[in-house]
Structure formats: C-alpha cells, structure tokens
Amino acid sequence: MSDFLLDERLARDSECLSKLGLCQLRLSRDGRWPWLILVPQRNGVSEIFELTPLDQAVLTFEINMVANALQKVTGATKINVGALGNIVRQLHVHVIARSEGDPNWPGPVWGFGTAEPWDADARKIFVDKLQEALS
C-alpha cells in the first residue's frame, strides 16, 4: 500500500479518518452534510468494474459498513451513495447522510453551492461517534 498515490484534489477536499482493509475512509471538509468518501487504495482505477472481483466485493462490504454506521450515528432520512468521478478520475465513493430540509434536499449534494467548513466541535463529536460505531 505504501506506493498508493492519492489524487491531490481528494487530499485537499477531505481528510483521512482511518484505513479500512481496502479503502481510505475520508471526511469531506465541506461541513454542510455528514459526508464520507471511500477511496480504494489502488492506483490507476477510475471505474468500480476495473477493480478485481475480490476488491469489488471488499468495496461493497466497506461501503455498506460505513453507510450503516453513518445512518445510525446521524439518524439521517436517507444515505446517498455515489461514484461519479467526472472531475476527479481516481475511483472514490461518496457516502452522505441526507435529511429533509438539508442544503439542496432532495437534490444531490454534488455541484451545489459553496463548501462551508465544519464547526470544530460538531466535527469532533461526529467523528468520535462514527469511529465508535465502526469499532
């Protein structure tokens, strides 16, 4: 894994919370929504179907583990899962907690408005709860 190269924009727009078996679990620096990003630690992959079958299975497991924990921690109305990559081509999967009345609800989060930083206290509480739910 030591030679995995993270896309610069992913590095700038999110921070690493932990490393799962396959993916880096990252938190978006945009605090408008509880927004996690899973980045498989594989170079040169843009599409999920380019992963090996084993990696595809592990990615599915990690997405669902994280989505389930995120739903429990936030009590969100709906979890949005998406792999778009139109701007950043390195494969990454968004897992976002959505609640009625949040910014752009019920539309998507991508491309909406301008990022706002997390409140430091809210961020700490959220991350602590999430890590506990994942442990």
Added chain:
Amino acid sequence: MSDFLLDERLARDSECLSKLGLCQLRLSRDGRWPWLILVPQRNGVSEIFELTPLDQAVLTFEINMVANALQKVTGATKINVGALGNIVRQLHVHVIARSEGDPNWPGPVWGFGTAEPWDADARKIFVDKLQEALS
C-alpha cells in the same frame, strides 16, 4: 418474485429492458443521457445495507456488469453510479453514461433541467447494442 411491487414513479419514469438475477434492468425515459436503473426485486428495502449479504454481492455483480457494458456500448468518458433515493425510497441504483459536454457535465444528472424523450431510432439502436453487450 411474483409479488414484487415496483414503485409507481419508477414505473412511470423508466421501462423494463430485462430481468437479471436480482434486479430489473430499466431504461430511463429521459433520453438526454444513456441512463439505466437497476431495481433489486425486493420489497421494503431503501438502503443497500438492508439487503442480505448475498443480495449485496449479487447487486454489486449486476451493477458492474451493466456499467461495463454501458461503457463499451457508449464509449462514455465516465460511468456515474448512484443510489440516492431521496424522492423514491424503493432501492434503485442509477448507472449513467456521461461524456464531456453532455447536459450539466461535469455536474450530476439528478435534478437537472427537464426530461426529454428518447428519439425512437436512437433508443432502438442503443437498446439493441446494450442487450448484445450483456448477452
């Protein structure tokens, strides 16, 4: 499967192309993008993590099979895969072929503008090619 109930909005906005092992493979009636929708034939499920582990694995397989075929048939720049469900709660997975300069590129398709019907000839050519790629 005989008692699977399809959400009315999914039925109105897309048409069934075929039935895979788990999912209905459906084509969006919005012809602005080549836009497929996979609907697992399971009642009462909103989140991927609510599926059984076996169904999660099969869904992953079907998403990737369809995404790979869609990429080959369209030559798209990027495949967008998303499970949002903020409006329609029945679990469904979008698999969309995106190309530079298409409507709202590089933003998401969801919630953008107004649906436009397929050109009948273009639709037939696309569906025939897709079915061949999947066979």
